[in-house]
Amino acid sequence: MTLWKIACSANLAISRVEPPYSAAGSFQMKYDPKAELARNLDGLSTPRRSIKWRLIGMVVSLVLVVWMMVHFGNQGERPTQEVETSRAQIRSEARAGDDAALYRDMIFLKQVQRADVPDVMLKALDGQNHSLTQHTGKLVLVNFWATWCQPCIREMPSMERLYAKYKPQGLEIVAISLDQGSEDDVREFAAKYKLTFPIVLDPDHKAKALYKVRGLPTSYLVDRKGQVAGYGVGPREWDSEAAFALIGHLLDEKS
Secondary structure, three states: OOHHHHHHHOOOOOOOOOOOEOOOOOEOOOOOHHHHHHHHHHHHHHHHHHHHHHHHHHHHHHHHHHHHHHHHHHHHOOOOHHHHHHHHHHHHHHOOOOHHHHHHHOOOEEEEEEEEOOOOEEEEOOOOEEEHHHHOOOEEEEEEEOOOOHHHHHHHHHHHHHHHHHHHHOEEEEEEEOOOOOHHHHHHHHHHOOOOOOEEEOOOOHHHHHOOOOOOOEEEEEOOOOEEEEEEEOOOOOOOHHHHHHHHHHHHOOO
């Protein structure tokens, strides 16, 4: 028995290595253990190198993305108060006389044909009778609200800021409470939110019926002549650029 037959019988050809001869029978050394080992090691190291460079590439890409987010994200930061004021002035000047555009910018606020405001006598928190006609010559924001109304609560602080800004120029705010409980609840609410504008009480809802209020909060803008200039249902930001532009425009109207 030859050595080749012994090797075959001993299953040394598990890896199906071709015998070291050609079909023609001439001897050819085709199997080199060292060369095969080198090829196997190279095959193992190639994927490792590839994975390493892929990981490096991923890290570099991640760092680049984070840098871009930080760098370009700062471009969208809220502008300073000076820039906002400048924008409001430019916008107001560009829209002088364009009432419809000013009203459209105030969400839910509608411009109406001017008509005399319905007058009603209500008691204020200080116990004095309060009439809307007593504010003729001023721009009046009439706001129907209640202490249990969450949208009302959200907009009240912005109303106070609007009042502080434009009261010296002739703005008055009259907040008509529709609460039917204790007056102390309304007083506590006003104290909690540091409200300084007049608050009057309408527990019988006669003013609500007169103004046809169907939802809270409901706001009416009354011009210096005592005529309704606009109204809206729902909360809004009274200290926004749009609100300042509209209020400033109405204050500039002659009485």
